[in-house]
Amino acid sequence: MGIFKVSQNAFLSFSVSLPHLFFCLCVGNIPPGVNPEAYQWFQSVDTDRSGFINLKELKQALVNSNWSSFNDETCLMMINMFDKTRSGRMDLFGFSALWDFMQRWRAMFQQYDRDRSGCISGMELQQALAQMGYNLSPQFSETLVQRFTVRGARPGIQLDRFIHVCTQLQSMTQVFRERDTSMTGSIRLSYEDFLSGAVTRLM
Ligand SMILES: [Ca+2]
Numbered sequence: 001m002g003i004f005k006v007s008q009n010a011f012l013s014f015s016v017s018l019p020h021l022f023f024c025l026c027v028g029n030i031p032p033g034v035n036p037e038a039y040q041w042f043q044s045v046d047t048d049r050s051g052f053i054n055l056k057e058l059k060q061a062l063v064n065s066n067w068s069s070f071n072d073e074t075c076l077m078m079i080n081m082f083d084k085t086r087s088g089r090m091d092l093f094g095f096s097a098l099w100d101f102m103q104r105w106r107a108m109f110q111q112y113d114r115d116r117s118g119c120i121s122g123m124e125l126q127q128a129l130a131q132m133g134y135n136l137s138p139q140f141s142e143t144l145v146q147r148f149t150v151r152g153a154r155p156g157i158q159l160d161r162f163i164h165v166c167t168q169l170q171s172m173t174q175v176f177r178e179r180d181t182s183m184t185g186s187i188r189l190s191y192e193d194f195l196s197g198a199v200t201r202l203m
């Protein structure tokens with residue numbers, strides 16, 4: 001499954017490891033705490049050589065398994081998550097953290113795409129959410145798939161929207177848990193509390 005247009009071979013060979021020669025050549029420039037492969041990917045994605053990755057550069061670098069570009073919402077969400085400088089773009093350190101984040105979600109996507117169709121069906125999403133610890137109905141998963149299927153495509157969620165959906169679910173669940181102090185599974189919210197939770201947590 002392709003994920004990145006740029007340096008795709010390097011990405012796919014992650015588990016095989018890159019030639020030692022490359023690491024010997026570039027390892028001296030890599031700051032501590034930055035993944036060497038993230039460092040290499042950063043050089044490819046930072047096309048204007050600004051030292052930062054902006055939304056446009058990120059969007060050009062990320063692809064789904066059907067070769068469609070990542071959607072704007074997911075790219076923006078990821079930049080917001082890893083923009084440590086609060087400047088609307090990622091530096092090398094934020095980008096390295098994004099690399100780890102992408103590795104984890106990509107592996108989960110492949111694990112839960114049980115029929116290897118390249119997208120997550122309602123049933124696959126239901127199994128994924130159950131294994132992630134969510135107690136949600138199959139109907140809820142079907143609703144999510146309908147909501148996040150690209151218009152005109154067959155039902156299913158691509159990697160970008162899978163990451164978006166799961167990250168938003170995590171975030172909203174956290175809002176709920178913070179208020180469900182007695183862990184009863186239900187909370188009372190004022191209208192403005194509800195809106196505040198949505199506004200501050202939905203990225
Ligand atoms: Ca740049």
Ligand SMILES: [Ca+2]
Nearest residue numbers: 113117119121
């Ligand atoms: Ca599938």
